[in-house]
Amino acid sequence: xxxxxxxxxxxxxxxxxxxxxxxxxxxxxxxxxxxxxxxxxxxxxxxxxxxxxxxxxxxxxxxxxxxxxxxxxxxxxxxxxxxx
Amino acid sequence: xxxxxxxxxxxxxxxxxxxxxxxxxxxxxxxxxxxxxxxxxxxxxxxxxxxxxxxxxxxxxxxxxxxxxxxxxxxxxxxxxxxxxxxxxxxxxxxxxxxxxxxxxxxxxxxxxxxxxxxxxxxxxxxxxxxxxxxxxxxxxxxxxxxxxxxxxxxxxxxxxxxxxxxxxxxxxxxxxxxxxxxxxxxxxxxxxxxxxxxxxxxxxxxxxxxxxxxxxxxxxxxxxxxxxxx
Numbered sequence: 001x002x003x004x005x006x007x008x009x010x011x012x013x014x015x016x017x018x019x020x021x022x023x024x025x026x027x028x029x030x031x032x033x034x035x036x037x038x039x040x041x042x043x044x045x046x047x048x049x050x051x052x053x054x055x056x057x058x059x060x061x062x063x064x065x066x067x068x069x070x071x072x073x074x075x076x077x078x079x080x081x082x083x084x
Numbered sequence: 085x086x087x088x089x090x091x092x093x094x095x096x097x098x099x100x101x102x103x104x105x106x107x108x109x110x111x112x113x114x115x116x117x118x119x120x121x122x123x124x125x126x127x128x129x130x131x132x133x134x135x136x137x138x139x140x141x142x143x144x145x146x147x148x149x150x151x152x153x154x155x156x157x158x159x160x161x162x163x164x165x166x167x168x169x170x171x172x173x174x175x176x177x178x179x180x181x182x183x184x185x186x187x188x189x190x191x192x193x194x195x196x197x198x199x200x201x202x203x204x205x206x207x208x209x210x211x212x213x214x215x216x217x218x219x220x221x222x223x224x225x226x227x228x229x230x231x232x233x234x235x236x237x238x239x240x241x242x243x244x245x246x247x248x249x250x251x252x253x254x255x256x257x258x259x260x261x262x263x264x265x266x267x268x269x270x271x272x273x274x275x276x277x278x279x280x281x282x283x284x285x286x287x288x289x290x291x292x293x294x295x296x297x298x299x300x301x302x303x304x305x306x307x308x309x310x311x312x313x314x315x
Contacts, residue, residue, distance in 0.1 A: 076185035
């Protein structure tokens with residue numbers, strides 16, 4: 001029997017079309033450092049979950065529900081769940 | 085008027101709010117902590133400003149999940165009046181009691197300065213002492229006050245007269261320069277469809293006495309006092 005451990009990674013990003021002031025500031029800083037060719041920067045966050053689960057589909061569904069209820073504010077953020 | 089102020093770990097503007105309510109109503113509000121239950125018989129619940137739960141995850145996101153917020157949601161669902169200022173507004177949004185989101189200020193700067201607000205909706209329990217279009221000064225102190233909502237939500241808010249306050253310049257015009265945090269359509273405060281839940285970023289409670297430098301914010305609390313005069 002496998003251990004009840006499954007990692008889920010939740011990527012939370014500002015929604016397309018929502019202003020991302022942090023991304024903009026990072027973009028300006030990169031430009032200041034002499035990095036050319038950076039068209040756009042978006043800054044989000046990654047939340048890692050250690051789940052007591054063996055079934056990837058169930059783990060993903062649980063993480064998605066967590067993202068909808070708390071981890072992301074879907075008015076301003078989009079999210080994506082990866083199971084590792 | 086029976087009012088209660090709800091605080092969370094990291095709330096820090098409850099004293100100003102208490103003073104403003106007491107000054108306008110003559111009654112001391114109940115001071116509640118997040119572990120308390122909401123007592124019955126309240127007219128008004130206030131969520132004051134601060135940095136609840138260290139602004140972890142998103143401003144207001146943690147407080148919105150705390151047990152007392154279930155009581156506050158029930159209270160609002162039964163037609164109770166709720167006021168959220170600054171972090172309190174962020175909590176109301178995260179709790180789903182008001183629509184939209186509050187993003188980082190577009191300049192990435194924490195704003196600690198006065199702004200001018202224009203009253204967009206009069207005749208509510210929060211704004212009856214102002215005429216529509218009246219302007220007043222209010223202090224701001226926030227890093228995440230950049231109001232955002234999609235166009236459909238904004239059109240609904242505007243169409244139903246649920247925008248309470250807008251950032252304006254000294255002439256009362258909603259200019260880009262007056263909109264220091266980048267809020268969509270200069271929106272500083274909004275109302276629920278039943279006009280009983282109000283959230284705004286600036287702090288009217290911080291201008292309710294000449295010793296504070298003015299009484300520009302007092303009409304909000306006088307409006308509330310008048311709305312619940314019999315209670």
